[in-house]
Structures are given as C-alpha cells and as structure tokens.
Amino acid sequence: MDQSVAIQETLEEGEYCIIAVQGVLCEGDSRQSRLLGLVRHRLEHRGQEHALFLYMHRRMAITGDDVTLDQIVPVSRDFTLEEVSSDGELYILGSDVTVQLDTGELSLLFQLPFGSHTRMFLQEVARACPGFDPATRDPQFLWLSRYEGREPEPEPDSRTESGWSLSQSTWPGYGTIGGGGSNSDSSKSNGKSLLGDQSSGGQDKAENSLTRQNKSKSEITDLVRSSTITVSDKAHILSMQKFGLRDTIVKSHLVQKEDDYTYIQKFRFFVGTYNVNGQSPKECLQPWLSHGTQAPDVYCVGFQELDLSKEAFFFHDTPKEEEWFKAVSESLHPDAKYAKVKLIRLVGIMLLLYVKQEHAAYISDVEAETVGTGIMGRMGNKGGVAIRFQLHNTSICVVNSHLAAHTEEYERRNQDYKDICSRMQFCQVDPSLPALTISKHDVILWLGDLNYRIEDLDVEKVKKLIEEKAFQTLYAYDQLKIQVAAKTVFDGYAEGELTFQPTYKYDTGSDDWDTSEKCRAPAWCDRILWKGKNITQLSYQSHMALKTSDHKPVSSEFDIGVKVVNNELYRKTLEKIVRSLDKMENANIPSVSLSKREFCFQNVKYMQLQVESFTIHNGQVPCQFEFINKPDEESYCKQWLNANPSRGFLLPDSDIEIELELFVNKTTATKLNSGEDKIEDILVLHLDRGKDYFLSVTGNYLPSCFGSPLHTLCYMRQPILDLPLDTISELTLMPIQTEDDGSQLESPMEIPKELWMMVDYLYRNAIQQEDLFQQPGLRLEFEHIRDCLDTGMIDDLSASNHSVAEALLLFLESLPEPVICYSAYHSCLECSGNYAVSKQVISTLPTFHKNVFNYLMAFLQELLKNSVKNHLDENILASIFGSLLLRNPAGHQKLEMTDKKKAQEFIHQFLCNTL
Template identity: 65%
Template structure:
C-alpha cells in the first residue's frame, strides 16, 4: 500500500500542488499544476489506496476513469465504496471536497465527509505546497491588520510585515485525497474532459451550441477587483471572490533580469492573513511577471465550481519580452462561464500613448492559454465570456497644464477632465480596448503623489495628475456596483483603485442538460456513417509579396462545410515533423465544423532570427505545401509561396563586413556566396577586397545613439515603436537615409535586435564555456576576446567603448553598469545551440564577464 501526502514542508515557488507518493520501496515527489488533470491524478491514486476498514490485501490497480455523466437530483456523486466515514468502521457517502487549510493557531478544519483534525497549511506564493485551491478557516484569535495590501500598485516602496509567531505546518492524512466523479452541475468540467474521435467532438460542440437551452443565469454579487487590509476585513464585505493586482512589486535588478523576488511570497502571506475572518476563502491562482502580480481567491464553498485554470504572462518591455512592462492573466471557468482576468502595466510617459496601444495589442495577440483538449487551438483573451482588464494602464491627461488639471480636480469636474483623458480618446477612436466598458470616474486622478501623503508630485518633473490606474470589463450580465480610489493609502506615488461587480454566471440545469444530451446522441445515431464529409475552400494558392524581417503578413481563406459534421486538421507530410515550415503557421490549425458552417483560417508568415539566415543565403525559399486533412474524408493541398527581401538582420558579422553597399542592392548570388563563406576563412589574405572593420549597419546605429542619445534616460530599457523599427530596418537594408528615422529608444531596440539576430554571436559559441569559467578574471577574459575572429573582436571592442561612453553620462541618463552588463551579456555571450536554457547562475556569469570590460579601458592583447 502507499500513501498520497501533499507535503506542506516542500516549499516550492511556482508549483501549485506538491505531492509525495510513498511505498515500501520508493518515495516519489511530484509537482503538479492546478487543474482538472491534477485533480483526476489524485483521484486515481486515491482509488488505489485500500480502505482503513479493510484488511491488508494486494496492491490494487487503478480503476478506469469513469465517463462523465449526469448525476441525479443535483447531488454530488458518491465517494468510492471503500471510503470510511469519520468515526465509523464502515463505508459511507462523502461529499466531494477539496482539502482545506487553516491558520496557524486556529482550530482544525473538519471537512464534510473528511477526517476530523485534518489540517492544511496555506500554500506558498506562486502556488506553493498544498492543493491548487487552498482554503483557510477563520482564526481563533484576533490578529493585527496588515497595512498597505491593495490592488493597483504602481510604485516601489518599503513595507514592514507583521511577524508570525510560528511557521505554518501541515498535518495531512491520506483520507483527505478524496474520490469523486464529475458533477453535472459543473459543466465546465464536463466539457473539459478529454474526448476521443469525431463523435465525442460533435457531442461536445452541440452541447456548447445549445448551451442556452440547459443553463440559467445566476448572479454572484460582489466580484471585487481590489482590496487593502481594511477592505478585505470590512464588516459585511463578504464577497464570492477577490482579485488583487499589483505593479512594480519589486524594482530590483534581480527581479528585472532574473524574474526572482522574495516579495511575491511576502505579499501573498500578507494578503492571506488579511482576508475576512468570517469567511473561508480558497486561493485559485497566483501569477507574477517581475513586478506585475495577480492573485485570485474564491469562497471555499465555490471552489468545486472552478475549473480549467490557466495562467500566462507576456512581457512587452525592451525587445518585446522584458517583464518590466507587460501583462499577466488568469483564466478559468466558473460553473459554465469562462472568465479571463488580465493585469497589465503599459508603457509610461504622456507622449507614448501609441506604445501603450501597441502593448495592449501585443498582450492580446501573444497571450494564449492551452486548452484541456489538445485537439483544440489555444484560447486568446477575447475568447472568454467575461473579461476583466485592470492595472496601471499609464494613459495620461493631455492638452492641459498642471495648474488647470489641479483646478478641475479641486472643483471635482471629473467629467470635464475625462475629455482630455488619453484612454477615453483612444477608445472612442477604436484604437484600443474595443468593446470594453469603464464605469463612470467619480474620484480624483490616482497619479502622481508624493509618497507618504496626499500632496501632488512636488519633484522637479512635477507630473501632470492622471488616471493611470483603471479597471475595464467586457461581456454580458456584468453590473459594476462601485468604482473608487483609496486615498487613505499613502505608501506609493499611485492611489489604488477598486471595483465591485455583480456578474451573471451560466449555471447548468441538470434535468434540461440530460434531455439535450440525449437528443444529441439520438440525432447522431441517425446521422452516423450516412455520408463522407466534404468542404469547399475559398482559395488554395497563396503568395506573400516582399516579406521583410519581423514584419507579419497574413493571408486568409474560408473553409465551407457541406452536409456532414467535419473535423479538419493540417497534417505533416511524409518525413516531416511539422505540418508547415518554421516561418509559417495556420490559425487555427485544427477544428470542427457543423453542417453548413464555415470557418476563416489565417496563414501567418513571420520571419525571425531563427529563419532569416537561411532565407538571406538562399538556402531556403518561401515555399511550402500544406495538407488539410478531413477526418473520414479526403486531403486538400494548399500552395504557399513568397519572396523574401534580404536583410542585415540575421546576416553573419563577417558577411556584413564584406558588404560595402546596402544588402538589398546586392545580387542574390553575391549575398549567398558571402553568407555561406566560412568564418575561419573570412580573415584570409586571399580575399580580393579588404573587409570593413565592423558592419556599416552596426556603425550607423551606434553612431546615431552616440550623437543623439548619450544623455537619454532609460536607454536600452524602454522599448521603441514597432513602426519605427520597420523604418530603421528599411534604412539599413536599403541605405535610403544618412540619418536613421525614429526615436532614440527605437534605434536602441533595433541595435539589440540586430545583435540578437546574429547567427554567430559576437563572442563565438565555441568560447561560451571558457568565458563563463573566467568571468571574474579580467586577464583570462581579455585573452579569450583576443582569440576571436578579427571582425568579431572589432565589434566587441567597439560596443564596449560605446557603452563606457554612455556610462560617463550616467549622471544624466541614469544608466546602471549592472543593467547594461545584463542586457548585453545575454546578447554578446549566448549559449550554443542545443545547450540547456541558462539558469540564473549562468546569466549572472555572463553579466560578470561583460561587467569587467565596462570597468576597464585597457587595450586588448
């Protein structure tokens, strides 16, 4: 026999359920994400454990997983027959219940149908030990309120947490891993069950299509999107769920570059300790990206109605991935309603509203959630019934000076002020947040204040007050009950905002569901094997004209189904692992069509650093054949072609050094010969023409920054505009202008993207391990640099000299040597292909290696 023990002493950040499985011979620790699959895994293990009331017997095999089916009378399914009722020797029914946890010092929780005295400690931040839904009980004694736990946080500040007298421990019994089937009252679980074959797909699709015939709307009042300690503990404020969001939780360099911060756990503990003492809440999920954090609780008695929980993060900072700006999201199903909550921190500064619009679009396009059914494409934010979008959106007030804004605030003329609000203007122009709603703003701007008081910004910059912190929603059956700020909180230069919602949720009527289910099955019985599916395609040949580096092109076509339900999928050709080339993707790549229905497929072509080099050299062409396969039907063949415009992005350093003219002015044959020229022979004296010391494209970008951005704040830390990057790329590839177009931030980001796209980094792959080994020895490090090919060595010295010049102006540009070393360390010193993803230790060594050369100006040997 073996025990299944969720071990609270196994403190793992980022793992939602830590389980120990011990037998006579082995002890296995498993870390599992929260979700239906984890719950099923625990249920199957639970079935294998013999009942305490039975005599020892041979270890049983796991039973087959039961198919989902309706339960009668709305009652939860019975537990496994061997489950002993507390205090008795015989078996008895037990309600399906997730394990519970309690506060240290509080009374033990007795779960319905569970063993008395079973206790569960609250999980760690990021989903630490314990179950994915971690419930807590009211404490036995009063506790001090935590100050400063609030929703919309946009400034760095110190915070002192109350001490705990003892560490929270868990005393777990295996009986708490309960066995349960799928309750029909939770349609989300039913529809998320793995399905196999066309018939199951049709049933599932028909159930979704006829959802209105077996569901009804039930309102869950008070869905607050905020809370400091006083809010969470306020009398009468017993909400069904709480969602807390933070920005700039930790602004340290470690958090910025390594996404590692102890404050995540500190804030989680502070929030958990501040929950209302008269209610039991379960933690659904915590997700964090650097300083952007989102934390969701629900009342414990609603936990079983939560399913399909997924989280995702998207960084929109420099190079489109740094987490100083971006978004985090939690999506889940509550009963039969899908909900997505997004917390975002968008680009700063009044003039950067276009960048904020772009950040929003990037988050929407890149935020994709995996579905429990692997046959279905990922879900985007827009594919949810209810969307709540909140955070420091950073939109400002424009066309008004500081004095006028403050005057209107004093007069409480908020409606007048809203006319100058960038977010309102951009929404009216349908440039951003299309279809979203924001409640009436009846509170003064939440930014910018002097920390510790209610005075407006008195710094040298004297920022114009603005409503940076916002809460918006999209969907039906949503009523906003309140929308306010909290002036009493003074530890930030922002004032937090909160909102309370009344959200109508679709709940399944079990009797009607059974009726609809049976009708669908009977209808399918009549249709089965009647016909072979067939479709018509609106287009079968696609040509992408003048494809450029990192510039997305999309072609669309429509699949129109006939009279038979159809399941389609793009399949790989013989001897190929994927259905398309790396630069192409079909969205969606698989799906299901009801009779006489249609779907639009988008073919997205995008050339990035991994594909540009072979396209530049001509080794690969923009040519592919897609095979569209119909289940039980025939295959359709789609032809995809295009012409790629060669670019300096993705070209080797030594190749560019031999190009004295813009790359797009050269013949395809010349580009191919130079790109395929081996690096070791590029320095040979036999070459007909002496190469440039460094690529002219690199010189143009660095020279522009040296002349125009030596005193630019946040250089290499604030992203540029994508449209400006495209202009800069075209200037470099065509040689159209002597001066690069675009802002300094866009040129700086283009430089970083150029270095990232090099097929062989500035410090060649073969020297990677040697550089890490001597990261703290300048003499050995400089000897390694001296061994680089001449063109690579020149580029390295040139970049180090440029960065040292920037650091001489650090008093004005506020650049930090460690930040520059981290950014350029990850670009100049990259691990070779096939090398494991660098851990924090490797990243720190790469940073230290570059740091040496920023400190020293010695001439390399």
C-alpha cells in the first residue's frame, strides 16, 4: 500500500509526493520507524526541485493525521542516497536494503524493506538528484520555508538540529550563502551535525567524507542513468533529427543500389588549358575550342597567368577575367547552345565550366574552391582552382592548377600538388556531412600549367629531338613522367600519349622557340590528366595556330560514361527502400502483450487491500512503459487505486508483473458510499515511442459506516449492508442540516448505532483497560469489527479492546464532517478557555453532532473514573480526541501547534467539568 497519500495530505499546494516508503531509521542502537516521502515542487517558471520528507507516523499511515513531519532533507547537489552493505556480511537475497543518506551536513542510515517498491523509491530519488550539470541552476529550495516550524519543537541537542529546522544552510545556495564551500563553515558553527558529533577530527574529516560522497554520487547517477528510465514524452512528435536520419538512410541505400536504376550514357567533354602569359585575347579561340566536328557536351577551360599585374595579385580584381570569359564564350562550338555553370579564379588561374543547355537541368551540387600555394605557401600566384558538380548521377571534379616554376623545382611542384589535394575541400549541401575532397569523385579531370620540365638534356638536344618528332624519346626525360612513375605525384591518374611538341616556351606571336636571354629549354608544361572509370580519351593535342602567349594551348576531348537515372527504375528502387524502411520502423515500434486487461475487484471493503496482478510481456524492442495521466486528470488512476510499479523498463522478450492495489480510505469512501464515485477506472499504459493500452478496472464497493456522515447513519435504522444502494446514496447525499420534519423519513436514532455499538462494547469490556486508545489494534480484527458494524451482527463481535478502541478512532476520523462541524472549528478554538461559551458553541451544532459529542464526552468521563486502573488522564484523552473531533476545515494546510493545543484545551474542559 502506498503511503504517499497520507503524506500528500500534509503538503502545500504545488507540491507532490512522488513516492513514499516506510523504513527504519538507525541511530546507534536505536531503531525508529520513519516514513520517507520524496516530494516534488514545481518551480514557477521551469524545472523542479525535490526534497525528502521524513515523518514519524502511527500505525500504517493512511491520512495526514497519521504522520508528523520530523525533518526535511533537500535533494541538493551534495545529496546522496546510496545502498550500503555491512562489512563482511554476505548479501542475502530478500533481506532489507540498508541505505545511507548523506548531505554536506547530515548523515542518516535507513533500513528499507526488500522489494520492488524500495527499488522504485531509490530510482525515483536518484532521478530527482539535480546532477552536476553546471548549466542548470543550483536548487534554491525557497518553497521549503513554508514547512518551517512544522517539525516538532527542536529540543537542545536533538538530532533534528542538523535537519531543516535549525540549519537553513543544509543546502548550498540558500539565502545569501553562495556555493557549497560555505557548507563546512556553517556546519562547524552549528556544531551539532551528525558528522561533527561522530568525528572529533572536525572539519578535515568532514571534507574528506564530502569528496567521497561526491565520488560515490557520480557513480550512482551513472549507474542509474544507464539502467533506468527517463520520463517519456507523451506527445509522439517525431523530431526533425529523426527525420534527417531517415533521409540519410534512404540516400545511402540509394547509393548502394545505384546500378539498379542507372545506365551509362556517354558525354563528350572538352578539356583545355592555356597559359596566356598575362596577355589579353587577341585571336579567335575557335581553333583551340571548336576544332572537333562534334559539339562537346561539357567544356572545361582553364587559364594560367591570366594577369601578371600587381593589381591582380593584391586586389584579386582583373579586367582580363571578363575578356577571356567573353573570348571563350564566343568560341564555343557553334553547333550547340551552352550555359555557363561556373567561373572560378584565383589571381591568374581561372577555370570555366559550360554545359550544353539541354544538360543544365541535370547539373547539380556545383561547388568551386581555390587553393593558393604561392608565396608563403598560401598566395594565389601559384596553386589551383577546382569546380565539382554532379552530372546526372556521376560526380565530377575539374582541377586547374599552376604549379611551381623552374626546372630544378619538381619537388616543389609535387608538394603543390599534394597541398592542392589536401586543402581543396568542397562544402556539401547537407552541412552535417564532411567536406568533399578531390579524390571523392567518380571522375577527376586535372589540367593546367603543371610546369614539369625536360631534364638531363641540353637545349639543343631537346630541340633536335623535337625536330625529329622523336617525342617518345624525349618523353623519357619528362619530369612528370618520371615523378608519376615514382608515384610521388598524380598517383592513379592517366595521361594520353604526347604526340605534340612541347608547348613552352615560344617567342610571343610566333612558333619560334624562346630566343630571350634565358633561352628556356622547351617543355611540356601544359598537361591534361584524368582519373576514373568509363573515360576514353579521344584526342590530346596542342594548338600551334594560337600565338598570343609564350605557351601554346592544349586540348583534349573525352567520352565519359555518366550514370543516368532511369526514372521508372529509380522510383521502383526508392519505393522498395522506403517500403522496407517503413516495415523496419513499424517492427521497431515497441509492443507488448498483457496477460490481462480487465480487472474486476469484487466486494471491495473499507480499508481492505485488494490486489490484482498481471504480466507485461515485451516483444522484440526494448521499451519503457508508464501509466500516463488521462487528459485533465492529475494522476494516472483514481485515488483508491495504485499500480506497482507504475513505470519501468523492459528488455526484449522479458516480463514484468504489475500489481494493481485497491485500497479505499476515508478520503475516498464517502463518494463510493454515495455512488458519486464507482469502482470504475481506465488506466492508460503508454509505451515510449509506441502504443497505448487501455486497462479497465471495474468492481463493486460494499458501503460501510466508515466514511458515512453522522446524520446519514442516524437515519439508517438497519445495518448499512441491508439497505438498497439507492437508499444509501440518497441518505449519504442528504444535507447535514436536515431536521426531522416527520414526513417520509423514518424517525432517526439519536446517535449512530455503530458508534453506540463500539462505545458500548468498550464500556462493558474495556473500562479498566490499560493504555486504551494508545496501543495499536490488529488489522484483521479491524476488518472483523467493520463487518460486524456494517452487517449489524454485533453479537458476533469479539475483538481485543485495543482493536475496538482503534476502530472507534478510525470511525471518527473517517467522518466526512467531523463531530464538531468544520463551521464551528474556529469558534471552538477561540473559546477554548471559556467553558460556558464552549458549551454554548456545542449547543449550536446540528442535533446528531451535538448528540454524538455529548455521548462521547460522557463516555470519556466514565473512562476517567477508572483512571487508577486504565491510567488514562484528561490530557491523554484530550490530545487523542482533540484532533479527531476538531478538524481544521482547511485540511492539513496549516497544522499549527497552537491550534492543536487549543483543540486539546477545548476537549479538556469537557472532560473536567460536569456536562
């Protein structure tokens, strides 16, 4: 039975007792029962704070009257509650759980009963811990001040001093004290904390234990995080992130199955490179760009040394860009219309990409980047530019580079190549994906003034070989060939055979070799290489007709096989992928089976626990389950019901047993008697990210005198269980002030017969009973007494005096309207010192209440006549009956000690004076 109900009654508005457990507080040799309640306070804006409320309690706590707040331990950052095992003792399954509660100030040891409820309690507490996330605010616990003074008056040297009542600095951040650092100070000045008491070592020891606790705390939270549940989000909103993930999965499946829905189609690529030596276009470029008979599908045209001026170098701005762009655009193959896809330039290195207009729609993901490798390894006088794009389903990267000059600098050129490869990074459309590099493309076309020279031959020898057109022989001395063979550069790239004479260096405006002072040796500086599948080179040549520069332009045409999507097949493949994902997703929706979904509790009786259990069997997906609140309801089930556990985690194919506990107490009994409430409820068992299951609870409640109003009982001449439900309902709902008008109702009794039965029994049997009303009764006997009262079988009543006495107290407590009506409560307290006025107040009570009050007082006075035997005195009785007969109409909101005292005084008068 969950005793949190009792605790809840003592709480202020806005606070909620999540779970309670009964435990034993161990201090040295002393063992005291305590009720531990985990209380949550919702902060006004966001978040929540928790505290552990410790209560002293009598018998099994059912209502707020049964419990007395002992102390409050805020669940602060330095709060820990951890399981401890006694040294050298073997852990025995089923034995009590010993837990150690520590804060910076306080250390308590509890024994909690073995079982799932305790587990749940510990989990809930662990979950309530604020954690160490510095982003979250330190808990303030301002709300706890409302409970200040509720605890028993602190006596000097009492244990409670280390709790809330005296030391507000039990937790960090309260009031003006800042962080946890001041804790040890305050505990020292307080001087009464348990830690201080136990260790004469003082502060040192306290600090040590503090660090130890912190450590174990983090261990505990880790453990709990990995093994337990988080509260499920009841709205099944799919996060966008999940959306994106699915998107990515579909994409990767599509890539894997690309062959299923694409076919290879040849595209004609024109690739050209031209070092223009800073010149402006002076001639038509058609001989270079449009020499073929077939119009290319794609043009990749690269320039180097577009502008050698300082302005271009420093300000990156040059009129040459537009001039050459125009010159190229005008010289593209006349048989087709072209669209410019991209122009990219780094100082003098420019790359232009055009496609036939009809292909434009199939170009996507165009990105361009530059990498400078010149002065300081960064400047743009040397380096590379690149354009990457997607043509249909094939990714293509075109690089134009101008590498370091001078014959002996081939290693520098190798380095430039490597720098371009590593530093050239293209953004992806999806920013979450890593940047693309050159090598991550299906097709790579690399052109440019790579500047590799012919080595180990003198100029004349070179020129002679050229004259003989012995290009093969000459090629053997080509630095690029040698470096590629040594795998130091352009690894994996292919180049066509060089069947044209070197393109560098000529006297400008002629086909004559360089006649300048430097008299450079001819070299194949301008090159075109490629890498990738389905690439066929159709031509590779230089164009001697162009004389603007000291270089000759080079061109190459390729047929490149591009993956083209067959829309029909694509759709089918996509559908297949999507279907399989849907299927997978549906299979991953958590699903359980329940051994039982309809629960019938028959003949439910007042304060008699009934339990029905069922098993949740999980399917193949790990899942979290939780009973969730129905809309507009504050808890997941009616007050008289409890599911244990009400949430948890299930591994695939595992089971858990859930107990539905039904217990009707005074809070819920009246409405069940009147029929305003029924044993009927629907519980919603929710699986996180999954289904909701409805469980239906039905049953019938056997009305009882417990929980029935006094006047109702007076009108019931027969035992309550002999009456039809309609009559009980009618009588229960009858207003209290009903005076006998002698009409339809049977004449009422003066006092409820049930009350008389109990009092009479006690009068006959227990008038001399020692410790009457102070010893607990037996649960089983209570049930017997209740049944006798409700069935009228009073002659069968046989129970111990203490049980009957307790039943009497329970009866008074269960009255929906106390003997002294709520309306008279305050006037009673006011006149508690004045017997005459007090009597006057009593006389204003409704007849039955007045009768009952006088009857009880007369009985108590009879008891007092035997005080020699039963050791009862006025004070004891006034204290017991004061709080039962006089109850604060505001519930237990303000359980002031002074009020309690006044209530006792009030009763006391009637015990001492003649009635």
